[in-house]
Amino acid sequence: MLTARNANYDSGCIHVENLNLWYSESHALKDICLNVPRGSITALIGPSGCGKSTFLRTLNRMHDQNELVRIEGDVRYQNQNIFDPHIDVSALRKEIGMVFQTPNPFKMSIYDNVAYGPKIQGIRKREQLDSIVIQALKDAFLYDEVADRLDQSASALSGGQKQRLCIARALAANPKVILMDEPTSALDPVSTHKVEELILSLKEKYTIVIVTHNMQQAARISDYTAFFLNGSLVEFSRTKEMFENAKDERTQNYISGRFG
Amino acid sequence: MLQTISKKRKIQSMFFRNLMRICGWGCAAIAFSICAYILVRGVGELSFGFVFSKPSYIKETIGILPDLLNTIYLVVAALALVVPLGVGAAIYLCEYSRNAKMSALIEHAAEILSGIPSIIYGLVGMLFFCQFLGLKTSLAAGVLTMVIMNLPGMIRSAQESLKTVPVSLKEGAYALGAGKWKVIRSIVLPACLPGVCTGMILCCGRMVGESAALLFTAGFAHSINGFVQALQTSGATLSVALYVYAKEQGNFDAAFGIAAILIILVLAINLLSGWIQKRFGTLD
Secondary structure (H helix, E strand, O other): OOOOOOOOOOOOOEEEEEEEEEEOOEEEEEEEEEEEOOOOEEEEEOOOOOOHHHHHHHHOOHHHHOOOEEEEEEEEEOOEEOOOOOOOHHHHHHHEEEEOOOOOOOOOEHHHHHHHHHHHOOOOOHHHHHHHHHHHHHHOOOHHHHHHHOOOEHHHOOHHHHHHHHHHHHHHOOOOEEEEEOOOOOOOHHHHHHHHHHHHHHOOOOEEEEEOOOHHHHHHHOOEEEEEEOOEEEEEEEHHHHHHHOOOHHHHHHHOOOOO | OOOOOOHHHHHHHHHHHHHHHHHHHHHHHHHHHHHHHHHHHHHOOOOHHHHOOOOEOOOOEOOOHHHHHHHHHHHHHHHHHHHHHHHHHHHHHHHHOOOHHHHHHHHHHHHHHHHOOHHHHHHHHHHHHHHHOOOOOOHHHHHHHHHHHHHHHHHHHHHHHHHOOOHHHHHHHHHOOOOHHHHHHHHHHHHHHHHHHHHHHHHHHHHHHOOHHHHHHOOOOOOOOOHHHHHHOOOOOHHHHHHHHHHHOOOHHHHHHHHHHHHHHHHHHHHHHHHHHHHHOOOO
C-alpha cells in the first residue's frame, strides 16, 4: 500500500504507460511511456508548451483541482495506478513531494513552513518535530543561515533561501520522490548554483524528476533526460548519451540550439 | 533644436492642473467643514451626565447611555452573525463552488442587494422579522435586518481578499498532502484576515450610521437593558436617537451632541481600519 513506509519493493520508481492528457479540447500529452529510474535525477527538457510541466504535475495528481483536465492511461507507483479512485491522494503526495517554479513559502515562520508536512501526517510531539525540521533544513543546506531565526517570517529570506526552504519543506514530509518544476528559473546564478548542488546531494536518498528549460542545467545535474516536443516524448536516454549522441534529429536540433 | 512647449499648451496644462486641484481641495473642504461644524456645535453638549445616564422626563435631562449600549449590542450581535456567514459564503464561492454560473448569480444578487436603499430593508425587516416571525419591534429584529443589509458587503470584501491568495501557496500546501479544509484553514483564511477585518469595520461603520432601517425594526425606546433583555425590547441606537431628538422633540442641542459622538466613533473606526490594513496588509 502507498502508506506503508517499509515497502522497499520497487519504491521510488514511477512507470508511465500510454499517458494521454487533454486540457478541454487540446491534447497536451500524447501516449507518453516512460520509466523514471530510482535513485537518480531525471531531467525533462523541451521548448515552452511542450508538456513537460504538465507531465510532471500528473505524477502527483496536481491536475485534480482542474476540472478541464482529462487523463487516460497508467501511472504506476509502487505497483498501483495512482489514478485509481481508491488511492488517497494525500498519501500519494506525501510519497511524491514537489518543488515549484517560484519559491512559495507560506506566510508563517521558517519553522512552521518546514513543520507543515509532518504536522499533516499527525506528528505533534515538539521534540520529534524539532528534529525533523532541523534535519530537513540541514539537508537543504539552509540550517546555518537561519538557525538563529527559525521563528521569524519566511518572507524575509532571499529568493534562493526561499527556494531552499521550499525544498526543506518538501524533504520534511519524508517523500521518496521529489518533483521539481523549473526550481531555479526565478533565481540568480549564485543561488542557482547552490540549489543545483543541493539537488545533486539529494539523489542518494531520493528519486528526482526535474523540469528545466536550461539545457546546461540538465547536462550538469541529471542522469537521465527526457526530451518532450508538442506533447510527445521524443527521446529518453542517459543524459550523457543524449547530449553527445542524440538518436532523434529533432533532439539534436533542440540540444544544439537550432530551435526552442 | 527641439521645439519648446508652446504658450498655449502651457496655459492649458496649468488651467487643468488648477481645476483638478480645486476639485480635490473642494471635496476635502466640504468633508472637513461638516465634521468641524458638528464637532464645534456638539462637543459643548457633551458632559459626563449626557453620555453616561439615561434620559429623565421628570428632571428633563437627556442621557444617551441607553442608545450607546443599544448601538454596541446591535453591532456586536450583528457582526457575530454577519462575519461567519459572510466569510463562509465567500469561501464557498471562491473555493468550493464548481458551478461558475451559480457563483456569478450569487455574486450578482449580492451586488443588487448592496444597492437597495436601506429604508426598503427596514420595510421588509418590519414585515418579515417583526410581524411574520413575531419578533415585534425589537433590537433582535434590528440585528437581523442589519445582518441582511451587511451580508453582501461582507461577502464581497471577504471574496476580494480570498481572490488575492496566490494559487502557488495553495498548490504548495496541496503538494504536501494537505486536504482542502486544511488548506483553507492554514493558508487561505490567514491570508484573507486583513480583508475580513476591513469588511468587518466597514460593516461597523454602516451599522453605527444606519437609521432608516432601524426606525422600522428596532424602534426608539431609551431604556437601559442588559444584552438579552435589550434584544427582546424596542431600543434606539445613536443614529435613531439623533433622529428622534431632532425631529420628534426639536432638541437640536442633544442631536448635535449625539452627532459629535457618532462622528468621533466613525473616525475612530476608520482610523482603526487604516491601521489594521497597514499592520496586517503588508505581511509579505
